Amino acid sequence: xxxxxxxxxxxxxxxxxxxxxxxxxxxxxxxxxxxxxxxxxxxxxxxxxxxxxxxxxxxxxxxxxxxxxxxxxxxxxxxxxxxxxxxxxxxxxxxxxxxxxxxxxxxxxxxxxxxxxxxxxxxxxxxxxxxxxxxxxxxxxxxxxxxxxxxxxxxxxxxxxxxxxxxxxxxxxxxxxxxxxxxxxxxxxxxxxxxxxxxxxxxxxxxxxxxxxxxxxxxxxxxxxxxxxxxxxxxxx
Numbered sequence: 001x002x003x004x005x006x007x008x009x010x011x012x013x014x015x016x017x018x019x020x021x022x023x024x025x026x027x028x029x030x031x032x033x034x035x036x037x038x039x040x041x042x043x044x045x046x047x048x049x050x051x052x053x054x055x056x057x058x059x060x061x062x063x064x065x066x067x068x069x070x071x072x073x074x075x076x077x078x079x080x081x082x083x084x085x086x087x088x089x090x091x092x093x094x095x096x097x098x099x100x101x102x103x104x105x106x107x108x109x110x111x112x113x114x115x116x117x118x119x120x121x122x123x124x125x126x127x128x129x130x131x132x133x134x135x136x137x138x139x140x141x142x143x144x145x146x147x148x149x150x151x152x153x154x155x156x157x158x159x160x161x162x163x164x165x166x167x168x169x170x171x172x173x174x175x176x177x178x179x180x181x182x183x184x185x186x187x188x189x190x191x192x193x194x195x196x197x198x199x200x201x202x203x204x205x206x207x208x209x210x211x212x213x214x215x216x217x218x219x220x221x222x223x224x225x226x227x228x229x230x231x232x233x234x235x236x237x
Contacts, residue, residue, distance in 0.1 A: 010034055010035055010036050010058075011034075011035045011036070011085040011086070012035065012036045012037070012038065012082075012083075012084050012085055012086075013026075013027070013030050013035050013036070013037050013038070013084065013085065013086045013087075013088065014038045014039075014079070014084040014086070014087045014088070014128070014131065015027055015030075015037065015038070015039045015040070015087075015088045015090055016039075016040050016064065016066060016087075016088065016089045016090060016091050016121075016124055017040060017041075017066070017089070017090035017091030017092070017141075018037070018039030018040060018041060018048045018090065019039075019041035019042065019043055019046035019047060019048050020046060020047050020048075021205070022090060022141070022189060022192060022205065022209065022212070023039070023048075023090040023091070024039075024046075024047040024048055024051065025205040025209040026088070026090065026209055026212060026213060027039050027048060027051060027059070028051055028209075029209050029210055029212075029213045030213060031051070031055055031058060031059070033213065033217075035085075036058045036059070036060075037051075037058065037059050037060070038059075038060040038061075038062060038079070038082075038084070039059065039060070039061060039062070040061075040062045040063065040064035040066075040075070040091075041061060041062075041063065041064075042063065042064070042065050048061055049061060062075055062078065062079075066089075066091050066116070066120040066121065066123070066124055067115055067116055067120050069123055072123055072124055072127045072128070073127060075127075075128070076127050076128055076131075079128070079131055080131075082131055083131060083132075083133055084131050084132055084136065085132075085133075085135075085136050085137070085220075086132070086136060086137045086138075086139065086216065086220075087125075087128055087129070087131065087132050087136070087137075087138050087139070088138075088139040088140070088141070088216070089121045089124050089125065089139070089140045089141065090141045091116065091120070091121070091141075092116060092117050092121075092141060093112070093113055093116045093117060094113060094156075094158070094159045095109045095110070095112075095113050095158040095159065096109055098155075098156045098158070098159060099155070100157075100158070101157055102157045102158060102161065105157075105158050109158070110158055113158050113159065113162050114161075114162050114165065116162075117159075117162035117163060117165075117166055118162050118163075118165040118166045118169060121140055121166060122166075122169045122170070122173065125138060125140070125170075125173065126173075132182060133182075134180075134181045134182060135181070135182075135220075135221065136182050136183075136220075137182060137183040137184075137185060137216065137219055137220050138182055138183070138184050138185070139184075139185040139186075139187055139216055139219075140166065140170060140185070140186050140187070141187055141189065142163050142166060142167055142170075142186040142187060142188050142227065142235075143159070143160075143163040143188050143189070144188040144190065144229065144235055145159060145160045145163055146160065146162075146163030146164045146166060146167045146186075146188070147164075147167075147188075147227075147235050147236050147237065148164055148237060149236035149237060150235070150236055166186075167186055167227060167237065170184070170186055170225065171225065171237075174224065174225035180223070181223050182223065183219045183220060183221065183222045183223060183224070183226075184224060184225040184226070185216060185219050185225075185226055185228065186225070186226070186227040186228070186235075187212065187215070187216070187228060187229075187230070188227070188228070188229045188230070188235050189208060189212055189229070189230050190208060190229060190230055192204065192205060192208050208230055211230040211231060212230045215228065215229075215230055215231065215232045218232055219232075
């Protein structure tokens with residue numbers, strides 16, 4: 001038997017929301033570590049497309065708007081014969097004025113944030129979970145601001161509420177799948193300089209994303225749900 005026949009095929013990541021920011025940086029970091037990547041975008045000229053051009057044959061791009069259930073179903077159909085070692089749902093948003101209180105936010109802006117950050121990730125997980133084998137990991141981008149216990153200063157109320165809701169829905173999912181051998185991770189990445197995080201965030205992608213990826217890899221094979229930060233430390237619910 002030749003050396004090539006003995007070589008283990010590379011692992012594959014399916015990342016939802018990889019066009020820019022943390023999602024794009026995660027895709028790039030996984031590539032550095034020998035993984036192949038299937039990433040979703042909502043555009044045709046994104047940073048992920050540039051990454052695909054740099055890594056011929058190792059990056060596949062799928063179109064998906066996670067707020068559209070029919071698009072999730074269509075993606076499931078296109079990937080029906082595939083298996084992914086990790087599914088990570090990164091897509092998210094915030095209200096236009098994060099300083100406003102919950103009573104001040106416009107109803108349509110509140111609905112948009114909740115659908116994008118809480119409802120849609122769960123639809124993605126429910127729709128795509130069968131693509132992840134028993135040895136795999138399902139991850140979701142949460143936030144430390146989704147911690148009810150740690151909320152001692154307030155602020156960012158709409159965003160906080162959407163991530164707290166996401167955490168609750170994932171806990172419900174975990175309870176319904178208590179015998180599932182897969183790892184389930186809610187990840188709080190910290191405040192990072194991105195379009196969403198803003199220019200005043202204390203950390204950059206280059207110093208945080210490698211830690212995020214290392215932490216996710218360290219969770220492989222660990223059954224059950226964990227709510228952790230990029231260092232792998234438990235975040236209080």
